Amino acid sequence: MPMKFFAFILLAMISGLVSAAEPASAGIPDTLEERIKPCIICHRDADLIDRDAYFPRIAGKPAGYLYNQLRNFRDGRRYYQPMAILLENMSDGYMREIAEYFASQPYAYLEPVAPALSPDETKSVETLMYSGDPERDLPACSACHGEKLMGLQPAIPGLLGLPHAYLAAQFGGWRNGGIMRGQIPDCMSEIAKKLTQEEVNALVQWLPGLPASGQSAGADALTPELAQRCRTILSGQEVAR
Amino acid sequence: MRNSSRAGFTREMLINPANEMKREAHETQRLRHINKIDEEVSTAQRSDSLVQSINQHFPSKWQIIAFVAGGLLSLIPMASAQTPADSDTEQVRRGEYLARAGNCMGCHTTRGGEPYAGGRKLNTPFGQFVTPNITPDNETGIGRWNSEDFWQALHYGKSKDGRYLYPAFPYTEYTKVTRLDADAIFAYLRSLPPVVQTNPPHKISSPYDNQFLLYLWRAQYFKEGVYQPDKSKSDEWNRGNYLVQGLGHCTACHTARNVLGASRDDKLSGGKIMGTHWYAPSLISPLEAGVGEWPIEDIVELLSTGINSHAVTSGPMATIVRQSLQHLSDYDLRSMAVYLKSLDEKRDNTPQKVRKMPEQVRQYVALGEKVYKEHCQNCHGESGQGVPGIYPPLAGNRNVTMRSPLNTIRNVLYGGYPPATAGNPRPYGMPPFQHFIRDPEIAHVVSYIRNAWGNIGSLVYPDDVDNSRGSEF
Incomplete structure (x- = not known):
């Protein structure tokens, strides 16, 4: 064993202490960054994208969340054609690696856009966001997505730094059953269906108004009751059939 | 690799x-x-x-x-x-392998669904077929079937209740499968955990839902019979023929179908895949995906890893590699390669003359060159040389130049990754350009790559791009 180790060291020295990004062939680096070019054509840095873009930032989101979404797209539980086609023949292991890569990436945040909301609308959104509505069994958004709304490790996404169009589409999907099909319980779908259209419109304008900063909160920030309510998300379980 | x-x-x-x-x-x-x-x-x-x-x-x-x-x-x-006696266990293991080779799971499983529980919808011009649950559940699966019933289905295309099966189930190919193999596959299916899953019924358009018409169809197009080895050929060739034409049912996609949905012939001469927007290239034409000039090793590499230095699998073929071919033994892959290689049509060796393009055509193609330089050249290279084994070469790539531009247009629109396989577990991929390049530009760039670097292909227009859209999910 030591012999092998020394031989390895020797070889590494001879070959010029190769960097991790050794070219695989003809100048193509053998890196994950090169391999995920198909992802970053859409999910690129905020400074390269149009403010009206649809695509969400994925850099810096919790790895478990990203991995679950990749599996959901591939396995038909979450529907978006471009993602389904790209992921069709991916393995779990490769998707896990890709999820961890994006989770660890720093990113340039979208600049906040001041929402065009009346003071009443703003107040009602803030109530939903930080207190919820016990009468309708609506928990505060911050109870799951973190006080700073930057998500919770390992599987709950942050809500900031996302384009308005994307947020609106996700609410539409949850209300119509187009996201997390067949997942039981499907906490976000239940919540979205209890919101009025006016509340949804206000939420998706209000969220892009906040500057994104900081990290996802730790998993212990979640109350046992909510952890139970969203157990399918947290466990990354397969669809309940 | x-x-x-x-x-x-x-x-x-x-x-x-x-x-x-x-x-x-x-x-x-x-x-x-x-x-x-x-x-x-x-x-x-x-x-x-x-x-x-x-x-x-x-x-x-x-x-x-x-x-x-x-x-x-x-x-x-x-x-x-x-x-269970050892022979039973062995039979189940063999059956599992054969079910892979026949890719039963490919149709009998929905996206993300329970393996073999069926429910996948196959859209055809004759209506929508829904694949049945073939797990051994008594009520919703084939739990009450015996090996004879299974043989009736696989070999004769008849269900347990005596009804004729629709040829969406490829018994036209499976009929070549031996009884021994059929029994092993059945033994394997019996060994699966029963899944209670009732699938929706077929939605077949009239008049195709008529059993008598199906009887006539069978009389015309279905020839029952186990594969008969050709004694003048090698064992490998025969095994390859059995896998390609029988169990692997490659013909189901790689042969055009007539208006009644029957395969035109068993020549693997290529055709649009029914119910999808993909073209399954000819496996005999040197202008398409015929492999007469490839070494056996290169064919085996493509089938088992999804990529080799000349080509990369995409669309339904990438899925077949993931679900089925990558799991086959070296002997079987080699046999398929030997058989496929033997199908090569004689190549017309007179070199095609690259004629001077009319000025209008030259200008049209030149529009694509601009798009190519901006979006494609970084990976596929200045002269379309690609990076073998990573990014496919486009110069001399038959997938690019073949008669149907459909697959190339789809590759540009939707991008994709080759399958993640044991031999290529972390593939490089092609970005989807549908949100970034408009139809006319896609038409220009595909026309360009079909006619640059010595390639010769017909021009592609924006309508062709629009007609290539759509997917089954």
């Missing part, structure tokens, strides 16, 4: 259809032995090494004695019968 012994299958474990006659002889011997339990069982095994290789183990002497004694005493028969 590839693991050389996947799944631990060796040539000896696999059935060559040429052994079928030997199997019959073997079965006869087996009966005789059960009648004469005093005889030394292994003599028959020694008598034919090929038969032995099939892994048809005789019951051990003790099992036979227990069986006979049990029969006589009527006391312990169940206990001994319920202990």
Whole structure:
């Protein structure tokens, strides 16, 4: 064993202490960054994208969340054609690696856009966001997505730094059953269906108004009751059939 | 690039259809032995090494004695019968392998669904077919079927209730599968956990839902019969033919279908895949995906890893590699390669003249060059040389130049990754450009790559791009 180790060291020295990004062939680096070019054509840095873009930032989101979404797209539980086609023949292991890569990436945040909301609308959104509505069994958004709304490790996404169009589409999907099909319980779908259209419109304008900063909160920030309510998300379980 | 012994299958474990006659002889011997339990069982095994290789183990002497004694005493028969004999386990293992080779799961599983529980919808011009649950659940699956029922379906295209099956189930190819293999696949399906899943009924348009019409269709287009080996050809060639034309049912996609949905012939001459927006290239034409000029190793590499230095699989073929081909033994892949290589149509060796383009055409193609430089060149190279094994070369790439531009247009629109396989677990991919380049630009760039660097292909127009859209999910 030591012999092998020394031989390895020797070889590494001879070959010029190769960097991790050794070219695989003809100048193509053998890196994950090169391999995920198909992802970053859409999910690129905020400074390269149009403010009206649809695509969400994925850099810096919790790895478990990203991995679950990749599996959901591939396995038909979450529907978006471009993602389904790209992921069709991916393995779990490769998707896990890709999820961890994006989770660890720093990113340039979208600049906040001041929402065009009346003071009443703003107040009602803030109530939903930080207190919820016990009468309708609506928990505060911050109870799951973190006080700073930057998500919770390992599987709950942050809500900031996302384009308005994307947020609106996700609410539409949850209300119509187009996201997390067949997942039981499907906490976000239940919540979205209890919101009025006016509340949804206000939420998706209000969220892009906040500057994104900081990290996802730790998993212990979640109350046992909510952890139970969203157990399918947290466990990354397969669809309940 | 590839693991050389996947799944631990060796040539000896696999059935060559040429052994079928030997199997019959073997079965006869087996009966005789059960009648004469005093005889030394292994003599028959020694008598034919090929038969032995099939892994048809005789019951051990003790099992036979227990069986006979049990029969006589009527006391312990169940206990001994319920202990699966080695041969049963072996049969199930072989069945699992064969089910992979036939890619039963590909159709009998929905996206993300329970394996073999069916429910996948196949859209055809004749209506929507929904694949059945083939797990051994009594009510919703094939739990009440016996091996004869399964044989009726696979070989004759008849369901347990006697109804004719629609040829969306490729019994037109599966009919070539041997009884021994069919029984093994059935034994494997029986070994699966039963899944209770009721699938929606077919939605077949009138008049295609008429059984009499199906009877006529069968009379015209269905020829029942197990694959008959060609004695003048090698074992490998025969095995390859059996896999390509029979169990693997490559013909189901790689041959055009007529207006009644029947394969035009069994020549693998290419055609649009029914119900999808993909073109399955000809496997015999040197202008499409014929492999006459590829070394065997390159064919095996493409089939098992999804990529080689000339080509990369995409669309439905990438899925077939992931679901089925990457799990096949080296011997079987090699056999398929030997067979496919033998299909090559004679190439017309007179070099095609690159004619001078009319000025208008030159200008049209030049528009694509601009798009190419901006979006494609970074990976596929200045002269379309690509990076072999990573980014496919476009110069001389037949997928780019073949008659149908459909797949190339889709590759540009939707991008994609080759399958993640044991031999290529972390593939590089092609970005989807549908949100970034408009239809006219896609038409320009595809026209360009079809006519640059010595490539010759027809021009592509924005309408062609629009007509290539759509997917089954």
